[in-house]
Amino acid sequence: MQQIFNFVIKNKTFLLFLLLFGISLALTIQSHSYHRSKFINSANGLTGGVYGTFNSIDKYFDLNDQNEILVEENKRLRQIIYNYKTDTDSSYIDSTFISSKYRVTVANVYKNSYSLSNNYLTINKGEKDSIREDFGVITSKGIIGIIDNTSKSYATVLSILNKKSRINAKLKATRHIGSLKWNGNSPLYVQLVDVSNFAPVKVGDTIETGGESTIFPKGIGIGIVESYDTDIIGDTYTIQVKLFNDMSNIGTVYILENLDKKEIETLENSVNE
Amino acid sequence: MNNVAATHIIRFILLLLVQVLICNNINFLGYVNPYVYIVFILLFPIRDTRLTLLLVSFLLGMLVDMFSDSGGVHAAASVALAYSRPVILKSSFGMLYEHQSIKFSNTDIGNLITYVTLATILHHFILFALEIFNISSVILILKKTLFSTIFTVIVSVLIIILFSRNRK
Numbered sequence: 001m002q003q004i005f006n007f008v009i010k011n012k013t014f015l016l017f018l019l020l021f022g023i024s025l026a027l028t029i030q031s032h033s034y035h036r037s038k039f040i041n042s043a044n045g046l047t048g049g050v051y052g053t054f055n056s057i058d059k060y061f062d063l064n065d066q067n068e069i070l071v072e073e074n075k076r077l078r079q080i081i082y083n084y085k086t087d088t089d090s091s092y093i094d095s096t097f098i099s100s101k102y103r104v105t106v107a108n109v110y111k112n113s114y115s116l117s118n119n120y121l122t123i124n125k126g127e128k129d130s131i132r133e134d135f136g137v138i139t140s141k142g143i144i145g146i147i148d149n150t151s152k153s154y155a156t157v158l159s160i161l162n163k164k165s166r167i168n169a170k171l172k173a174t175r176h177i178g179s180l181k182w183n184g185n186s187p188l189y190v191q192l193v194d195v196s197n198f199a200p201v202k203v204g205d206t207i208e209t210g211g212e213s214t215i216f217p218k219g220i221g222i223g224i225v226e227s228y229d230t231d232i233i234g235d236t237y238t239i240q241v242k243l244f245n246d247m248s249n250i251g252t253v254y255i256l257e258n259l260d261k262k263e264i265e266t267l268e269n270s271v272n273e
Numbered sequence: 274m275n276n277v278a279a280t281h282i283i284r285f286i287l288l289l290l291v292q293v294l295i296c297n298n299i300n301f302l303g304y305v306n307p308y309v310y311i312v313f314i315l316l317f318p319i320r321d322t323r324l325t326l327l328l329v330s331f332l333l334g335m336l337v338d339m340f341s342d343s344g345g346v347h348a349a350a351s352v353a354l355a356y357s358r359p360v361i362l363k364s365s366f367g368m369l370y371e372h373q374s375i376k377f378s379n380t381d382i383g384n385l386i387t388y389v390t391l392a393t394i395l396h397h398f399i400l401f402a403l404e405i406f407n408i409s410s411v412i413l414i415l416k417k418t419l420f421s422t423i424f425t426v427i428v429s430v431l432i433i434i435l436f437s438r439n440r441k
Contacts (some may be wrong), residue, residue: 013323013324013327013356014356016324016327016328017327017352017353017355017356020327020328020331020348020352021349021352021353021356023331023345023348024331024334024335024345024346024348024349025345025349025403026345027338027344027345028344028345028346028349028403028406029344030344031344031345032344032406040335040338040339040344040345041339042339042340042341042342044339046339047339047340050290050293050340051340054294111340111341113297113341113342114300115300115303115304115306116341116343116404117404117405117406118342118343118404120342122342156342184405184410186303248300
């Protein structure tokens, strides 16, 4: 017993090093392997408070860009409104009877990273704004990612620029589906893999969300085809997609909650059983 | 003694804020960032016990991790740097270290640069190896280590020189 104590006291520095290094390694491995339930994340009061204070100063320097983005979006929405009215002039539909499928929440981005190999954003809406895991996050131009961790008033978003991100997407022209990943190289491009090589892919085609999951509705823009090549096996395409969003400049995002999600999931689970 | 402790606490907080609010957002050439918070570990008093240094480095790394959502990579790299600091000190300062008489405020500039460079290479290699976590992209790890090391060494040496009192 005495010897054990002596050993511990003699090697206390090394043992403490091993302990602390082991804890950090465990946290690192956990963050690489699990999709969610991370122990250390920036959705907490301390980091949120610091980022919030800094953001309130920082956003003044960005007002011009954000205004331009808003003007663009207004222009697009106005176009939709005017076209909608002329289309349905004869058969008027009272919109109060159409049940909405998605609830939209606006949030400010407090922290955004795009140069690491696993990128996350921190936003200023959390559980008290009824934001939960697995809600989709978009901007006016296209998708950003999926809600990963939430705290009372903050949430982290698993960016599409993250090696763990998998999003269902399709070619707009032909509806061939694939899965959207990121290889970690450039923040301007993501990769659409597992596209059947029956699909007539052309450079410049639009890629949008597929609507097969309950996270994103169908038809939200992602990017355009930059280049493509066949897989090693030769029966699927890997497509380089140039993103619509400039991932390095994101100020305001929209969070989408699918109100039918529970119903769809119960239905799918009952089919599986 | 209290005065010294206060200096270190202020330095801890300032370096952490500078790191997470400014340096993490530089992204020079797309991905090169300086990690200046290691200046705190480098300038930690030598006479203090190594256990304190290990614990404080772990805390600092963990806080940087928390702010940048990176799991535990900064904590691991900081703890490794803190543990191997005596070896680096000995190899860059030699006799001075053995006599326990280094004052970072008036050491030879060449020795100081050697010390910061060795420490930064070790820290950044562990950091990027754990962050990328894939042996097949070893070239990317080395590339990121090299460029970030250059950036960090320049910024750190400037910080140490600028903020040290009575340097000749």
